[in-house]
Amino acid sequence: MNRIITDICIVGAGPVGLFAVFEAGLLKMRCHVVDALPAVGGQLSEIYPKKPIYDIPGFPEILAGDLIKNLEKQIAPFHPTFTLGERVEHLNKQEDGSFIVSTVDGTEIACKVVVIAGGLGSFEPRKPAIENLEKYEGKGVTYMVRDPEHFRDKRVVLAGGGDSALDWAIYLSGLCKELTLVHRGTTFRGAPESAEKVVTLAEEAQIKLLLKSNVTEVHGEENLEKVTVLIDNATPHEIEADYFIPLFGLVPKLGPLENWGLELEKNAILVNTEDYSTNIPGVYAIGDINTYPGKLKLILCGFHEAALMAQSAYNILNPGKKFVLKYTTVNGIQELQA
Amino acid sequence: MTDTINIYVEQDNGERIALEAPTDMGLSVMEVLKANEFDVQAVCGGMAICATCHVEVLQSGELPEMNDDEAYMLETLPHATESSRLSCQLRVNPELDGLVVRIMPEA
Numbered sequence: 252m253n254r255i256i257t258d259i260c261i262v263g264a265g266p267v268g269l270f271a272v273f274e275a276g277l278l279k280m281r282c283h284v285v286d287a288l289p290a291v292g293g294q295l296s297e298i299y300p301k302k303p304i305y306d307i308p309g310f311p312e313i314l315a316g317d318l319i320k321n322l323e324k325q326i327a328p329f330h331p332t333f334t335l336g337e338r339v340e341h342l343n344k345q346e347d348g349s350f351i352v353s354t355v356d357g358t359e360i361a362c363k364v365v366v367i368a369g370g371l372g373s374f375e376p377r378k379p380a381i382e383n384l385e386k387y388e389g390k391g392v393t394y395m396v397r398d399p400e401h402f403r404d405k406r407v408v409l410a411g412g413g414d415s416a417l418d419w420a421i422y423l424s425g426l427c428k429e430l431t432l433v434h435r436g437t438t439f440r441g442a443p444e445s446a447e448k449v450v451t452l453a454e455e456a457q458i459k460l461l462l463k464s465n466v467t468e469v470h471g472e473e474n475l476e477k478v479t480v481l482i483d484n485a486t487p488h489e490i491e492a493d494y495f496i497p498l499f500g501l502v503p504k505l506g507p508l509e510n511w512g513l514e515l516e517k518n519a520i521l522v523n524t525e526d527y528s529t530n531i532p533g534v535y536a537i538g539d540i541n542t543y544p545g546k547l548k549l550i551l552c553g554f555h556e557a558a559l560m561a562q563s564a565y566n567i568l569n570p571g572k573k574f575v576l577k578y579t580t581v582n583g584i585q586e587l588q589a
Numbered sequence: 590m591t592d593t594i595n596i597y598v599e600q601d602n603g604e605r606i607a608l609e610a611p612t613d614m615g616l617s618v619m620e621v622l623k624a625n626e627f628d629v630q631a632v633c634g635g636m637a638i639c640a641t642c643h644v645e646v647l648q649s650g651e652l653p654e655m656n657d658d659e660a661y662m663l664e665t666l667p668h669a670t671e672s673s674r675l676s677c678q679l680r681v682n683p684e685l686d687g688l689v690v691r692i693m694p695e696a
């Protein structure tokens with residue numbers, strides 16, 4: 252098991268999480284940053300790296316990807332450490348008031364302060380509204396294809412019309428005993444070559460393609476046994492199936508953070524604007540993931556929140572010591588030992 | 590004021606709530622819905638990547654063409670209809686006057 256000991260565990264490596272390393276570093280607090288994505292930058296790297304941002308003070312225009320590069324350079328003197336590609340799962344408060352944050356892959360981060368800078372949250376599969384669907388999760392219903400071999404010689408029903416539905420339909424058609432693709436529309440907007448390939452495979456009877464159709468029911472004793480498909484909003488049709496894989500894209504969700512005992516409002520974490528602390532002492536939330544009266548989801552607001560959070564976290568890490576604001580123009584940047 | 594339009598939100602009971610929306614502020618319909626305290630999450634803030642501002646257009650004049658991002662997103666949704674749009678992609682302009690939408694539940 253991988254165990255990391257640090258002062259502050261920052262959940263989320265987007266611009267605000269990265270800048271929090273800087274503000275903490277100025278006060279000589281060490282940071283470890285965890286992110287579910289394999290690279291730093293959050294949505295700036297993942298979704299719009301080439302888009303210009305116009306409201307970063309001092310930068311008339313900067314590409315999102317360049318802002319992240321600059322932030323990485325800015326925090327380098329403080330030698331933050333990273334766990335990337337692992338989603339945080341649990342928060343455990345210890346008797347001495349410190350925390351252990353653990354990830355889905357078992358990494359444990361022991362820290363005195365937790366800063367949630369999780370942005371939109373983590374991207375989770377979008378689940379269709381089908382009664383009892385969750386009852387069969389892990390018993391035939393799955394929202395992603397991790398190991399295609401798992402489906403060899405099985406009867407599989409895929410639902411969805413996006414690229415991932417098309418791609419997996421093509422891939423699994425050569426593997427499954429029986430593959431049905433259920434799509435709400437009559438056409439596919441995905442990559443044209445994938446759409447064409449699916450139509451060809453359907454003509455060759457390698458895929459059973461049901462257009463203008465929706466899966467409306469799932470059935471089975473213990474495990475999934477069959478699904479009901481409504482064709483053209485008229486004819487219900489039962490299909491025997493070992494697996495049902497709805498592929499309706501991803502939606503940003505708070506995910507495991509929902510179970511941390513944090514006070515939430517409309518999918519965001521409620522904070523006190525004095526220092527962006529949450530209802531759990533020692534846990535802060537900054538950036539797009541928090542909410543408070545007057546909240547604006549702007550990177551520059553997240554930067555401000557990071558600065559105020561850091562001075563409050565300082566008091567937790569240095570009880571009894573008086574916080575003195577030091578200007579970088581006076582003191583420069585004092586590197587932390589690696 | 591001449592530069593406001595009316596947008597209507599149809600409730601489950603069929604009642605239509607009228608909203609005034611200024612056309613000169615570059616707002617999207619999503620932003621108008623949020624400003625009027627409708628339960629629209631709009632998690633991603635208008636980048637067409639979360640679909641938590643999904644609406645069904647019940648009545649409208651000429652609507653702007655969908656861009657690829659919006660079309661792909663709607664394509665992946667399990668419960669989208671022929672008249673589904675992402676309200677974050679609909680700019681408030683005079684042509685939108687009289688628009689009637691229904692806020693779609695999050696899947």
